[in-house]
Amino acid sequence: xxxxxxxxxxxxxxxxxxxxxxxxxxxxxxxxxxxxxxxxxxxxxxxxxxxxxxxxxxxxxxxxxxxxxxxxxxxxxxxxxxxxxxxxxxxxxxxxxxxxxxxxxxxxxxxxxxxxxxxxxxxxxxxxxxxxxxxxxxxxxxxxxxxxxxxxxxxxxxxxxxxxxxxxxxxxxxxxxxxxxxxxxxxxxxxxxxxxxxxxxxxxxxxxxxxxxxxxxxxxxxxxxxxxxxxxxxxxxxxxxxxxxxxxxxxxxxxxxxxxxxxxxxxxxxxxxxxxxxxxxxxxxxxxxxxxxxxxxxxxxxxx
Numbered sequence: 001x002x003x004x005x006x007x008x009x010x011x012x013x014x015x016x017x018x019x020x021x022x023x024x025x026x027x028x029x030x031x032x033x034x035x036x037x038x039x040x041x042x043x044x045x046x047x048x049x050x051x052x053x054x055x056x057x058x059x060x061x062x063x064x065x066x067x068x069x070x071x072x073x074x075x076x077x078x079x080x081x082x083x084x085x086x087x088x089x090x091x092x093x094x095x096x097x098x099x100x101x102x103x104x105x106x107x108x109x110x111x112x113x114x115x116x117x118x119x120x121x122x123x124x125x126x127x128x129x130x131x132x133x134x135x136x137x138x139x140x141x142x143x144x145x146x147x148x149x150x151x152x153x154x155x156x157x158x159x160x161x162x163x164x165x166x167x168x169x170x171x172x173x174x175x176x177x178x179x180x181x182x183x184x185x186x187x188x189x190x191x192x193x194x195x196x197x198x199x200x201x202x203x204x205x206x207x208x209x210x211x212x213x214x215x216x217x218x219x220x221x222x223x224x225x226x227x228x229x230x231x232x233x234x235x236x237x238x239x240x241x242x243x244x245x246x247x248x249x250x251x252x253x254x255x256x257x258x259x260x261x262x263x264x265x266x267x268x269x270x271x272x273x274x275x276x277x278x279x280x281x282x283x284x285x286x287x288x289x290x291x292x293x294x295x296x297x298x299x300x301x302x303x304x
Contacts, residue, residue: 123263262286
């Protein structure tokens with residue numbers, strides 16, 4: 001999606017600008033504690049003038065550039081090396097050098113997280129990704145949104161949000177409209193928490209995100225079934241409509257982040273309702289929300 005790529009490009013420019021301001025701030029602070037012979041003779045928000053001896057002057061100014069300036073990294077590294085290795089005593093905390101190393105590690109890690117999220121968006125057509133500025137060099141944030149079709153019956157929620165936040169190399173996930181952990185052990189899991197929070201590693205991230213998205217879709221379908229007056233129950237990744245004689249028709253979500261055709265597919269199953277045995281099942285495919293809603297209405301008509 002070109003708009004998403006453009007947004008990410010703007011955010012990268014913002015992060016680069018923040019980094020260059022940090023370099024400028026380092027130079028500012030160092031000039032006040034430098035050796036004799038170097039004096040600050042002029043200073044503004046984005047401008048610094050230094051007097052060296054009696055005759056020489058140096059002007060430093062922040063300016064926008066298209067490409068990162070390697071000299072900024074050199075100044076930054078030399079400064080933190082001098083401050084942490086030659087000046088500071090050991091054991092006084094993380095320090096600027098540690099912060100810089102953690103920042104670089106975070107950028108590498110958050111890039112991997114972003115690639116995973118972009119791959120999921122490509123595999124789920126109704127999933128939308130948005131990056132959020134955090135104004136912190138070791139924190140990144142994104143939101144994934146599922147918007148329900150406007151043509152469907154009015155429901156309590158028009159969209160579901162899933163938030164992904166990376167602090168250093170720790171991933172936190174917050175999801176709306178998904179069953180709580182306790183309710184997943186109950187087959188009749190009708191109670192959904194307004195917000196569930198999880199921590200995970202990058203290897204499990206795609207599966208956990210897909211579980212949240214599929215559960216949100218199930219929650220929406222369950223809400224639609226209740227609106228039309230049909231008796232229904234839901235599990236974490238399945239919705240069941242009750243028929244006569246204790247039988248149930250179910251919609252089951254199957255998730256697979258490696259599936260090139262789509263990350264979420266759907267099955268129709270017939271449950272006996274007693275021993276919870278599946279009598280028959282049929283693969284429905286990789287469905288849009290509109291198609292899922294249409295199938296739900298057909299099942300409602302059949303069950304009534």
